[in-house]
Amino acid sequence: xxxxxxxxxxxxxxxxNTPAIKTLGLWKTFSTKPAVxxxxxxxxTGTVYGLLGRNGAGKSTLVKMLxxxxxxxxxxxxxxxxxxxxxxxxxxxxxxxxxENHPLYDHWTIGQSIRFVKNLHPKWDEDLVGxxxxxxxxxxxxxxxxxxxxxxxxxxxxxxxxGDPDVFILDDPTLGLDPGVRRDFIESLVHMxxxxxxxxxxxxxxxxxxDRTADRIGIMVDGVLRVDCPLDTFRNQVRKVVVEFDQDPxxxxxxxxxxxxxxxxxxxxxxxVGYGDLxxxxxxxxxxxxxxxxxxxxEDAFIEYTRTNRNPxxxxxxxxx
Amino acid sequence: MxxxxxxxxxxxxxxxxxxxxxxIFILVTSLFGFTPTGKIMYLLGHxxxxxxxxxxxxxxxxxxxxxxxxxxxxxxxxxxxLALILGFTQGLHENRAGRxxxxxxxPVTRTEILHSKIFVGLGVWLATVFILVGAGLxxxxxxxxxxxxxxxxxxxxxxxxxPLGAVLYMGALYCGIRRVHWLGTRLFPLMxxxxxVLFSCLIMxxxxxxxxxxxxxxxxxxxxxxxxxxxxxSIVAISIxxxxxxxxxxxx
Numbered sequence: 074x075x076x077x078x079x080x081x082x083x084x085x086x087x088x089x090n091t092p093a094i095k096t097l098g099l100w101k102t103f104s105t106k107p108a109v110x111x112x113x114x115x116x117x118t119g120t121v122y123g124l125l126g127r128n129g130a131g132k133s134t135l136v137k138m139l140x141x142x143x144x145x146x147x148x149x150x151x152x153x154x155x156x157x158x159x160x161x162x163x164x165x166x167x168x169x170x171x172x173e174n175h176p177l178y179d180h181w182t183i184g185q186s187i188r189f190v191k192n193l194h195p196k197w198d199e200d201l202v203g204x205x206x207x208x209x210x211x212x213x214x215x216x217x218x219x220x221x222x223x224x225x226x227x228x229x230x231x232x233x234x235x236g237d238p239d240v241f242i243l244d245d246p247t248l249g250l251d252p253g254v255r256r257d258f259i260e261s262l263v264h265m266x267x268x269x270x271x272x273x274x275x276x277x278x279x280x281x282x283x284d285r286t287a288d289r290i291g292i293m294v295d296g297v298l299r300v301d302c303p304l305d306t307f308r309n310q311v312r313k314v315v316v317e318f319d320q321d322p323x324x325x326x327x328x329x330x331x332x333x334x335x336x337x338x339x340x341x342x343x344x345x346v347g348y349g350d351l352x353x354x355x356x357x358x359x360x361x362x363x364x365x366x367x368x369x370x371x372e373d374a375f376i377e378y379t380r381t382n383r384n385p386x387x388x389x390x391x392x393x394x
Numbered sequence: 395m396x397x398x399x400x401x402x403x404x405x406x407x408x409x410x411x412x413x414x415x416x417x418i419f420i421l422v423t424s425l426f427g428f429t430p431t432g433k434i435m436y437l438l439g440h441x442x443x444x445x446x447x448x449x450x451x452x453x454x455x456x457x458x459x460x461x462x463x464x465x466x467x468x469x470x471x472x473x474x475x476l477a478l479i480l481g482f483t484q485g486l487h488e489n490r491a492g493r494x495x496x497x498x499x500x501p502v503t504r505t506e507i508l509h510s511k512i513f514v515g516l517g518v519w520l521a522t523v524f525i526l527v528g529a530g531l532x533x534x535x536x537x538x539x540x541x542x543x544x545x546x547x548x549x550x551x552x553x554x555x556x557p558l559g560a561v562l563y564m565g566a567l568y569c570g571i572r573r574v575h576w577l578g579t580r581l582f583p584l585m586x587x588x589x590x591v592l593f594s595c596l597i598m599x600x601x602x603x604x605x606x607x608x609x610x611x612x613x614x615x616x617x618x619x620x621x622x623x624x625x626x627x628s629i630v631a632i633s634i635x636x637x638x639x640x641x642x643x644x645x646x
Binding site: 137142163166172174189192193236 | 398493
């Protein structure tokens, strides 16, 4: 009598035009603290998507739900057309995931870490791994516990690349790296993974990281996906308007397009998405002494847009008068 | 069962394996009289004035291995301690620095990860139990070593404690795997295991936890009612812990 090994279920190929990554109305609350609210996003195959947000905005929770590591309270998500909560092993092999802080086994060497991950992957690009190790100047005999943060990030990237994945999900991969190392790391990362057809979702709290890589960005503020558009659209749409008054600024309920406003002494700073005639007239109706339209860099636009403290900022000089 | 994950677990447990090895060495050499525990105890008694009767009672080399105060007593405690160390080490190991995220992102299932842990953890514990009990059997089978031929009921009676170690192992593993933020909550599931162990101890104490020397020498089979509670109780407890661990989402 002969026995045959059970045939593993074939991976479900994504239907044509299916987004590589998709979420639909995802919600997650930790005890009483809400982390992600009703997030729906879609990342087309071959896109580099930058997911931005300040610390605690809900990016990592969203990414973990995408990877099926935590379950949502409501909603669903999928990668390559398969529900994230039921990712088969064959599909997980096509996803390259880099967790924030680059968790690795400290008591292992780089070589042991590579062997462990390699043995779990059905295919492994030994040649690429060797070249990347050489590029970073990493020795396989080095112990993980003796590596710097930057080197740990490099090892994590090597382990992510080795399986030759189709989808990369990188959760704040530059967290904790100093600016020089961060820049080198991002440049290497873009060079190595940005080949045609690969989909990359890249979360970060640093807009600089996204600026050089992303085709499209999403911005999360307090668990809500507030922006989901091409990078240039965001760059061109966000405007800051500084309005000065002779006395304390009058209360104002805002107008369409206003996303943030706060008071600094006798000044009111306003952040708009799309500053047109309607918004200009609404601001002029406040009868201010002066209106300044401030050109924002991408970094400034991101900071102004995600600023959550709406309390008036104190103006210390006035306290001494 | 995933071979790579099993090798990883064994590698992660290397220090625990070393501790288990040392414990086995000390217990077995004491049993066979290679470690001069009797001499040490005699000198200790001489220095402290503890009566020699008591000293002899505590010298495992001076008692029949499967009788009261014999070799099986430290073996029971040592295997329970090993079970706790194994469970906690395996559970807490992945909680450090977000390693669950790393492990769960690899092309393996959660069930494979859990089964590898339980397979290795319980395997190491069982191997230790078998080596230690086997050493006791070997010692007892040597003519002239024990005053009475070894009967299986004596072994059964003496080893009835041992399954409780597996309950403690599963409880400790569950404690380590749970996503909690403070010590009380983390240790809460272990309370289940401890309650079962205490409950079993009460039954055992009630029916004489270890075989008394009088009964041992009288050669009257003594399978107390308490003996039959421990194994089924342990199986139920282990099953409950297993399903609790399986249903507990390993949240990264």
